[in-house]
Every structure is written in C-alpha cells, then in structure tokens.
Amino acid sequence: MNLRWKRSIRKNLVGYSFIIPAVIGFLMFMAYPLFNSLYLSFMDWNMFKGAAGSTFIGLDNYKEVFQNEYFRSGLLHNLLLMIMGVPLLIVLALVIANLLNAKIFGRGLLRAMYFVPYITTITASALVFSALFHPEFGPINSFLRSLGIESTPGWATSVKWALPTIALFWVWKNVGYCTVIYLASLQGISKSYYEAASIDGANKLQQFFHITVPISSPTTFFLIITSVISSFQVFAEVQVMTQGGPGTASMTIVYHIYDTAFKQYHMGYASAVSWVFFVLVVIITLIQWIGQKKWVKYV
Template sequence: MTKNRRDAVFIGLLFLLPTMIGLSVFRLVPIVWAFAMSFMRWQIFDTPSWVGFDNYLHILASPTSGRVFMNTLWFMAIYVPGVIIIGLVLAVLLNNGLRSSAFFRGAFFLPYISSTVAVVLVWKWIFSTRFGLLNNLLLWFGVSSPPAWLADPVLALPAVAIVSVWKDSGFFMLLLLAGLQTIDTSVYEAARMDGARKLRQFFEITIPLISGSIFFVLIMALVRSTQTFEITYALTGGGPNGASTTLAFFIYENAFVHFQMGYASALAYLLCFAIGLLTLVNFYFRRRWVHE
C-alpha cells in the first residue's frame, strides 16, 4: 500500500471515528450490558446478583407473561393484515398519476408523522363511552348500550390496534406505492388486449410483480407490531387490568415502574429472539410466493 493510499485510509477512518464511538457507546455496549443483565436480579438501587436462567424460567412459567405474549399475538393478528391490506388498497387507488394523488398521498401519510399524543387525544374522544363520536353513531343507528371501548377487557386491545393501524397505514402505503410504480404499464395493456378484467389483473399481475415489496412490508409490520408502546401508554396505560398490555409495554413496566432491570432485560431478549424467529420463518417461506 502506497503512502498516499495509507493516508487516505487513515483520513477516512478518522472521519468515521465519531460515528463508531457513538455506535459503540450508545448501541453496542447497551446491547451487551442488557444481555448480561438478563442473567441477574437487579432492582436498580440494589447490588445486582447473578441468577443464571432464573429470569427466563420465571417468564416462561408466569401466567402474567403468558397473557402478555397472547396479547402481543392478538395485537399482531389485527395490526399486520390491517396495515398491509389498507396500505395496498390506498397504494392501488393512488397509483393513477393524477394531480390530486399527491395531495391524498400527503393526507394519508400525515397520521404517521403526527404527534402520537395528539393522535391519541383525538381517538380517546372517538372511543369515549358517553361523549365519543363512535358511540353516538352507534346510538343513532339504534344500539341502545354502546360498549365502553377503552374500559372493556375484550375491546381495549382491538381499540389500540385500530389506532395503530390508522396511524401507520400511510407509511406502508408509500412503500407499496413505490413497488407499484416499478411495474411497466405495457403489461397491463397486454392483459387488457387479452380481455383480462381489473380484478384479474390485480391478482395475476399486480400482486406477483410487487410480491417483493409486500414481503418487505410484511417483515416491517411484524417487527413493528411487537414494538407498540406509545399508543398503548397514552390510550389505555396497558389496562384495564393488563388487558391491552403487550410485550414492549410489559418491558417498560418492569424496567421503569417496578425497576426489575434483570427481568426486563430477559423479556427484551425474548422479544428479540421472537422477532428473529418470525423473520427467519418468513424468509424460509419467501421462495414459495415471492416472484423475483
């Protein structure tokens, strides 16, 4: 390596140094420390003590943890199909090149970049038992006893999922819209000449040609569905009686309410393992339905 080449490499590394330091201090060190904490019992103000796999065994044996995992799966079952279907429908409707499409793209994307607190305040009013827009509509349609959406153990989690789907659908719409705009319009013209109707074009041309984008959106939605926190915290606080507590919120409760740092770290690594497993399963089945 010549001297000029060595100098160029040295200068490049010098410019990378601040980023590498920040990455190490604020990402890599916390990841390693959290993994070590997951094998400890540490109530933040006490001296940590090594307990091995006790935290993980307690999580697997605890009925509360089991309920939280089921809540997370139930939230995922609503959120993932919701954002993909709504995002895809909006993307198809706006993939027309009209001048007004730009306005509607911005309008549908706006909830995603809006303040979560502002969004939750609006939805709290919509879900309000006595004065909410939704229950007043139900009364108008003849429902005599509308439900208490946020106070009902059965409906609280679906309410959180509905708000999350509404807020995030615009983001997934843009991802799918980008995939739609890569399709050559001559493919549709040939299909029309062969007599294919719109619905058949959608299922036999559009879906296969954007299957790569759908796969990417699926992975993103699965990961995001396990990380919901802000909306749960602001809308229901995990209630009533833990009915809307998902895994990310449960980690927060154990870490920053009960100060069980070791237990929370073990939960975080189980969450990480679950996300990794889901991703691997999806990559395994990817070849069966994703068209390159």
C-alpha cells in the same frame, strides 16, 4: 512513494473522521446497552446499589419469564395484535396505493394526507384517537348512536375492545408508510403488462389480482416482516391509551418490560424478558423468510 503513502493516510483519516461519531454513537447507545442487558439478565440486579448490591442467579430470571402470567398475557396480546393488524394493514395499503397510483384529481394531496399520521408523534395522535373513540362523548360513538345502535363499544376502556382499539390505531398510524412503499413498487411495474392483459380481455379487478399482487409480492414480503416486528414493538400506543388495561386486557411484552424495569425496578428479569422477546421475533422472522420462497414472485 512516501508522498503517496502520506496522502493515502490523510485521505483515510478524513474518511474515518466522518464515521467515528456514528461508531461512537453505536457503541454507546446500542452495543453497550445490548450486551449489558444480557449481563443483567443473569443477575438479581439492584438498581440503587449497582453491582455491589447485586447477585448472580444464573437462569432463574429466564425460568421466571415462562412462569410469569403477565409475560404470557403480553405474548398472547402481541400475537393477537399481529393477527388483527398486519393483514388489515397490508391489504389496506395495497388497495390505497393502487387507487393513488391512478390518475385522479388531487392525487398529490391525498398521498400527503395518508402519510401525515405516520410522521405525527404517537403521543399526540393517540390522545386525539382516544378523544374520537371516547365511549361517552366521542364522535364515533355519537355517530353509532345516531344510527340507532344503543350498545356502543367501550373501546379503550373495555376489556373486550381495548386490544382491537390499539390494533385499529396502529393500522391507521402505519398505513401511510406502507402505502408509500407500495406506490414506489407499483410505479416500477411496466405498463406493457396491463396493456397486454387489456388486449386479452382482462378487467381492472383481474389485472389487480393477476398482475399487481404477484409482481408486488417482494414489497409485500418486506412490509409483512417490518410490520410484524412493529406490531411486537407496540408500546407508546398502550402507554398513552390504556396503560395495559383494563386489568391486563391490552398488556404487551414491551409494556410489560417497561413496567417491570422502571416501575418495579426488577431490571434483571426485564432484561431476560427482552432477550426472550428478541429470540421470539427472530424465530417469527425466520419462519416468514423460509415461507416466502413459496409465494414471493421475483420478476
């Protein structure tokens, strides 16, 4: 019995030795920053003097959040990014996945091509995207001018077009990932559904809307939640392409947090914004979770 007990302890120690690095990494790089930011959100924090030069100010930072015009502007722009980007992303991904699920020439190559933007670094792809959509020398506007359109968009340099440009880039960057997830879902749909529909006289379009879309609704629900969260996390795109401008035309909440914390060194206020932002994302996710009961069909 004593020998079995020793062997059990040895096996447990081997198992714990595998998870200890992950636990240490979680505590150092996730748990500690998370709770430290909550502590900082109640402080007027001096980054250069630390706790000795900082004072407790209670909820003042949170009051400032809702009074700050940059936060309100960032929240509005994030909501607009979500409204513009997420529906377009989901629809495009489902349509592309449905096409790539069929037996077409070069299907494997096309799948890889759609996925490449997702695994490309945001900085590199954003720089290329900015060059493509350059208002004067970019090939997109050159093509539009060749069609006789004289008043071409200013894209990232325009107050009107900066946010749609960010949304367009975000959709292009993420459509490959959503397409791959949809492909996995579509390949799990039994062909008998489509065969029965064909016998009943349903065409391809009817099969798509009455079979593919309903059965794929759990996947759609998953992608909507992850895409909404992703749209609220937009930062690198803004940093590389617009820096929140022109003016505040493309300012997002995450960019506002970065600008306030690491440029203005107002770390306490930035931490408060982060926690308000976290609560807003949780609320939006809960609303989606409650609403999915009315339209998600589990087969």
